[in-house]
Structure formats: structure tokens, C-alpha cells
Amino acid sequence: MTEIDFVPSAYTADREEGSVTWQAPSNIALIKYWGKRGNQIPANPSLSFTLNKCLTTTTVSYKKLSSRSDNFSFDLLFDDLPKEDFKPKIKSFFVKIEEYMPFLKDYHFLINTSNTFPHSSGIASSASGMAALALCLMDIERVLNLSADEDFFKRKASFLARLGSGSACRSIDGEIITWGIHKAIATSSDLYAVKYSDEVHKVFKNYRDTILLVHKGQKQVSSTLGHNLMHNHPFAAQRFNQAHENLVKLKSVLASGDLEGFVAIVEQEALTLHAMMMTSSPYFVLMMPNTLKIINAIWDFRKASKTHLCFTLDAGANVHLLYPKNEAAEVLQFIKDELVVYCENGQYICDEIGIGAKKL
Incomplete structure (x- = not known):
């Protein structure tokens, strides 16, 4: 797939308001991705374990604006409290994904997020956080475009999450995930992470x-x-x-x-x-x-x-x-x-x- 495959055609449905909640895990890379080029493209492939208890829970409530805005309209809460210093990163994320999520300027969003582990301490909170947010946005888009199947849903969520934080693309699925093109993994991609499909011994399960x-x-x-x-x-x-x-x-x-x-x-x-x-x-x-x-x-x-x-x-x-x-x-x-x-x-x-x- 290429980037153009994630640009939606005209939406087939409409929704005035709603709310959706997703929980996404952190992940720990075994083969490390370090270095990137272009638009969050990894300089080398990586492989990770998806975790189970280090989680971000994000609720996105949305309400349609009376007219399409020139800017992104959103409020952000962390642990139910306003978190202004997180907002620039979310705005930057929206700028990067607007081409692939053209409904963003049609709604006001209330984003409420929390972690089960300390933020900004080297446990990939940006990975789980951006993954959870990407999944919420994908859920909203699925309401507007009822034709999206499950495989495409996960692939595009991983693609979007990557644009917010590279390793976030590995936090959509489990249990072992790879990201980055490698000749030994036929389905590998730089644009999104894929579930590791080769044989895995029971000791690693x-x-x-x-x-x-x-x-x-x-x-x-x-x-x-x-x-x-x-x-x-x-x-x-x-x-x-x-x-x-x-x-x-x-x-x-x-x-x-x-x-x-x-x-x-x-x-x-x-x-x-x-x-x-x-x-x-x-x-x-x-x-x-x-x-x-x-x-x-x-x-x-x-x-x-x-x-x-x-x-x-x-x-x-x-x-x-x-x-x-x-x-x-x-x-x-x-x-x-x-x-x-x-x-x-x-x-x-x-x-x-x-x-x-x-x-x-």
C-alpha cells in the first residue's frame, strides 16, 4: 500500500455528535528503531513485544461545528484535568494527518486521556497515547465511511499513529509486531506496522x-x-x-x-x-x-x-x-x-x- 490508499473518498454517512473510547498498550522493542528519514520513515526495521498492562485510555467526544473551521478545534484533558502543554503535539499530529482524516475541521473534539504508568519516563507513553488517539479517530471515520473493513482499519490506524510517534504504529496490534521494510518479512512496510506472522515457539507466547x-x-x-x-x-x-x-x-x-x-x-x-x-x-x-x-x-x-x-x-x-x-x-x-x-x-x-x- 502507499500513502494515497489512506486518503478517503467522499464520506457516505454523517454524524452530529458522539463519543468513543479506546485503550492502547505500550510496546517494547527487541530490535530497536533508531533514526528516521522523511515523514516518520524508519531508518531500519524493528520488532517489538506488545505489552498488556502499560496502557493509555483515551476518550474522544466530538460534536459537529455549525460550519467547517479554518483551524482544529479541540480541548485536551489528562487525568480529567486540562493539559495545555500537550496541545501543541496534538495540533501538530492533526496537521500531519488532515489529508487522511478530512473530517477533522468539521468537529470540535474533547480528548480525555490517562496512563497506567508514568508519562515521559522511557516507557513509550507517546506510543500508547498516539495509538489510542489514532484508533478513536479511525472509529469516528468508520461511522462516516461504513465500508472500512477490520484489516484496513488496523492498517490505517497504525499508519496514522506513526505520524504522531514512530513507535506508536507498533501499539495497535499484538503480540509480536514488526515495522519497517525487511526482505525476510514479505508483508513488512515503512508506512505501518504488521503482526509478526512467522513461527513463534510456545516459550515466547x-x-x-x-x-x-x-x-x-x-x-x-x-x-x-x-x-x-x-x-x-x-x-x-x-x-x-x-x-x-x-x-x-x-x-x-x-x-x-x-x-x-x-x-x-x-x-x-x-x-x-x-x-x-x-x-x-x-x-x-x-x-x-x-x-x-x-x-x-x-x-x-x-x-x-x-x-x-x-x-x-x-x-x-x-x-x-x-x-x-x-x-x-x-x-x-x-x-x-x-x-x-x-x-x-x-x-x-x-x-x-x-x-x-x-x-x-
Whole structure:
């Protein structure tokens, strides 16, 4: 599909007002997307686990204006309170998607959103947030254009979410998602994410992700700035090639249930992401002392326990602990005994692979 396929023809129905609510999950990339070009096009393909409990719930209430506006008309609430500093990002999103959602200037929208996890702390709140908003808008468009089928609905929602936040396109569906063209994945696209359809061993069907909240505050550098630092980065070409190669390796690992291979690829991807930030210009260190203490403790525990606990990181200090369900009791005890001390206010989130967004 191309961008033109997401431009609707004339709408076949009308609606004066209504309300819709969607809940969308965050996701955690195993193969990291870092660097983009053009209009939110990834510089390399990525693969992610969809989460189940780290969620954004968004309600969009809409009422038709007496006449089409020259501007976008909306109010924004976060946890039921006005959130003016979020509005510029939503307006920018509306500008980007107006061509594909031409009804936007016909309505006033009240957007009310909330998270089950801390905003702006490296747990991809923009991913779940933009995914939930895109799904609400798609639901409104489905009312206006009754011919949209389910596959197209998800594909366009992913396409729209990507324009708000790249990784948001991976938060529409579950359980394993890929985004970005890769020769080994026939259905892959740069424009939207697709459900991973290759063989997956049963051990990966119910994987766990416990997120250690090392730092819950604002990230040191925004993801947008971080991605832009890949332009003219001295190691960018090698990194993009590595991502392609690691995705091929991970396909084999997922099919065979090779847990040791999974650990090696996932941790290398996490550390490479941070290495790219540390070697950019300007450079940033996003990990904190407690992040490194957790990583070293994981390595020691894995060696001693013979479990398959591993870590991954987004562009921040928090640590995602990934492990199979049958090792959960031992890992959770390890977290309580040794890792919780490194978490801000002793906080962590126990999550697992999820099936994607749902309408409420």
C-alpha cells in the first residue's frame, strides 16, 4: 500500500455528535528503531513485544461545528484535568494527518486521556497515547465511511499513529509486531506496522516484562532529538545493517525457542541503542548509576541461577526485565531481594505480552 490508499473518498454517512473510547498498550522493542528519514520513515526495521498492562485510555467526544473551521478545534484533558502543554503535539499530529482524516475541521473534539504508568519516563507513553488517539479517530471515520473493513482499519490506524510517534504504529496490534521494510518479512512496510506472522515457539507466547522504574521524571533528551542525531552519525550505516542482521537472527530464535540466543540479541540491541547516543554529536548518557547496577546484578544472577532473565532499555534509564513465564517466581524473588533498592521509591511494574488495543 502507499500513502494515497489512506486518503478517503467522499464520506457516505454523517454524524452530529458522539463519543468513543479506546485503550492502547505500550510496546517494547527487541530490535530497536533508531533514526528516521522523511515523514516518520524508519531508518531500519524493528520488532517489538506488545505489552498488556502499560496502557493509555483515551476518550474522544466530538460534536459537529455549525460550519467547517479554518483551524482544529479541540480541548485536551489528562487525568480529567486540562493539559495545555500537550496541545501543541496534538495540533501538530492533526496537521500531519488532515489529508487522511478530512473530517477533522468539521468537529470540535474533547480528548480525555490517562496512563497506567508514568508519562515521559522511557516507557513509550507517546506510543500508547498516539495509538489510542489514532484508533478513536479511525472509529469516528468508520461511522462516516461504513465500508472500512477490520484489516484496513488496523492498517490505517497504525499508519496514522506513526505520524504522531514512530513507535506508536507498533501499539495497535499484538503480540509480536514488526515495522519497517525487511526482505525476510514479505508483508513488512515503512508506512505501518504488521503482526509478526512467522513461527513463534510456545516459550515466547507468554513472556514477562517487569519494568524497573529507575527514574520516573522527564527524559534527558526527547526521542525526536535522539533520532535526529543519527543523521551524519559516524556509525549509523553499521547500526542499520546490524538491525537488519539481528532481525534475521531473531526470526530463527523465535521459531526455535532458543532462549540463550534471545538473551544475546536483545541485550546487544539495548546496549547498541545507548552506544549510539553516547557517540553522537552532541552526546548523551541516558543510563543512570542504578541502571548499570541493575544490569550487572542481572548478569550475576543469570550466571548463578541458570535462568534466562535478560534486560532491554528504551531511550531512558528504566530497565525492562524479560523472562519466560516458567521462571517468573525465581525472577520476582530476585527483584524483591536485590533490584527494588535501585528503583525510585521502590516502584516497578509487572507486565507481560499482550494482544493489542481494544475498544471500551
